[in-house]
Amino acid sequence: MTVDKSVEERLLAETTPLIEQLVADKVASRLMAKDPTLWGADAEPEASIRLSWTTLHRTSRPLVGEIEALRGELHAEGVDRVVLAGMGGSSLAPEVITNTAGVPLVVLDTTDPGQVADALEGDLDRTVLVVSSKSGSTVETDSHRRIFEEAFTANGIDAASRIVVVTDPGSPLAASATEAGYRRVFLADPHVGGRYSALTAFGLVPSGLAGVDIRGLLDDAESTAGELGADSPANPALVLAAALGAAHIRGAEKVVLADTGSGIKGFGEWAEQLIAESTGKDGTGLLPVVVENADSPGFTGAREDATLVAIGPALDTTMLATEGRLGGLLLLWEFATAVVGRLLGINPFDQPDVEAAKKAARSLLDSPSTDDAAPAVVDGPVEVFGSPGLLPDGTATLAEALRAFLDAVPEFGYLAVQAYLDRIADASTVLLRTELARRTGVQTTFGWGPRFLHSTGQYHKGGHQNGAFLQITGAVEEDLAVPGRPYTLGTLQHAQAIGDGQVLIEHGRPVLRLNLTDRAAGLAHLVTVVQEVGS
Known part of the structure; x- marks a missing residue:
């Protein structure tokens, strides 16, 4: 090391x-x-309940046998496909753990209907769903649970026997999962925040069920712990x-x-x-x-x-x-x-700006008519929406809108590309990061929405206020209803994009949203225009 x-x-x-x-x-x-007390008096109350991650290489050991036993039970029943519904650290840690180990894990940290539908098309007879939510009320994760529970039942599968939950003690999910008789409820250490939870049940349960040597993972951490504590x-x-x-x-x-x-x-x-x-x-x-x-x-x-x-x-x-x-x-x-x-001089364990985008999205779900603004520009399969004052009068093309947006990036600022699309089917969208970074010379990030809202979304609102934000949304061909909820996944995805954009605008940041009325054609057109703008 x-x-x-x-x-x-x-x-x-x-x-x-x-x-x-x-x-x-x-x-x-x-x-x-x-x-x-390491971060000062103001941070002490939060820090006092957020530091158990420092010794997880020891305290998580009892989980190993429990996870291995459950995996054996599931395999004996012919269940060997693991789907994880989780956001933020609950999905990012298992993803890096399983990808590094080379074992398959289907990760759902999206509200895109197409991506969720693809996961549903896998062999449900062989599928176990791991629902991971620290708070127990994560809207994306709850939606996935509802959709899969209905799908299991529709296919003649006892849904309760195929759902494993990871949550904190006392959360709403812990109570409802126990009442529903789900296959297993793992209660994680409540004194660990989500982004530090890789070696808790949030990281270990889906990884272990998928086939990772989680005992070895803890051994690797333990071999380093002495050096880090010196x-x-x-x-x-x-x-x-x-x-x-x-x-x-x-x-x-x-x-x-x-x-x-x-x-x-x-x-x-x-x-x-x-x-x-x-x-x-x-x-x-x-x-x-x-x-x-x-x-x-x-x-x-x-x-x-x-x-x-x-x-x-x-x-x-x-x-x-x-x-x-x-x-x-x-x-x-x-x-x-x-x-x-x-x-x-900050508290590394709180996230004071994360909730703002969630509240804005919930407000839009309650009153969907409030975001019916017409696009400022329609250029082929791309509709253009700009934050107030961003687009000059007479802006008529996507190229002109992009130039105005890129001119608004502060010197030594950054450009954030945020794609509310299908992370699998629309994977080529990530090429925009490279293209924009190369042509502008600006440090450029890329995030899949709403995944990044549980990650860099905190920095966008709470960190250095020198960012400019390019949102990409897309038309939904086949939507998915969320059972027991008055909205679809497509509606939720749209509300999350618009809601976060509104909060960024309230922070005085430039926001350009490009809605692809045809995803494939719109993305191809956008890439072409980016190349023209930067040439």
Whole structure:
């Protein structure tokens, strides 16, 4: 486990005093001992109930046998396809764990009807649904549960026997799942926040049922824990935290993450939600920018506002690199992120701005007629909607709208592409990140909606207010009703996009929404226009 700080002498000079102070303050050992005073008096009440993640490599051990036993029972019944309904850390951690292990897991962290319908078309006779929600009231996850429960029943399958729940003690889901007689209810440690929950039941249950060696994952974390809890200048968590904190102090508030051959699949997406949601508040924070590889725009020739971090071996272009096995890396980044919170003077365990978008979406679901505004521009299969004052009078084409939007990105700001589409069928949408980053020179993020709302959505509202937001929505060909609810998935997806856009506009941020009336044709047209605008 290493953090390579040899690339840039300036970074070393800036980092050393911070490391020395962290060691002198015994931050590492106090964190391992769950000291809630590390982030100040205001954060202490929240921190006092959010620090059990530091010892999960030991306390989660009893889960291993329970999960293995349940997997054996299900396999004996011919049930070997695992579908996970979860958002934020509840889906991102199992996804990186299973992808790295090379075992299949169907992850539903979407409200796109097409993507959910595809999951339903799998062999339900072989399917178990894991419903993961810390609060027990996550709207996306509840919708998935209702849809699958109805589908199981319609196919002559006892739905209760095919649903496994992971939630916190005392949540509404814990009560309703027990009453419904679901196959198993795993109660997670309530003293762990969602983004730090990779080694709790939220990460281990779906991963273990899918076939991952979760005992080995905990072993990897335990082998690193002693090093991370040491008050030593060689402690990699302290070095990483100090380097990121020092960079932020001099104005590099963006952390660009690229995999350089780690063998770990999707680590950047997991780290993205950990960093953004933990630090992006009070007008400060670190914005993670996950790029495709070390040759991607944003990771080569980066400006003064970014720190380049390799997940895997260090390169000549990187400032920092973290290497190791997955369990250890999860714990390393959790420790480092919590310590960065101390350096930035914020509480790394709350998420004060996440609820705003949820409230706006709920309001739209209650009064759907309130977002009936006509598009400012219709260009072929693309409808264009701009925040107030964004589009000049006379804007008539998508190209003109895009130019006006890109001109609104602040200097040293960032561009966020947010796609409320099907993460599988519309996967090519991710190419827009590369195209826009290459042509604008601006640090550019990409998020699937509503997945990112449980991740970078906190930073967008609470972090540095220098972002511009490109929303992409699409027409729904075949919608899915949500049983027992007065809305469809398509309606919910639309409300989430519009609601988040409204909150961003209230924060004074430029928002451009492009609605694809034909997804395939609209996306092709958009890519063409992006290439023209940036040429």
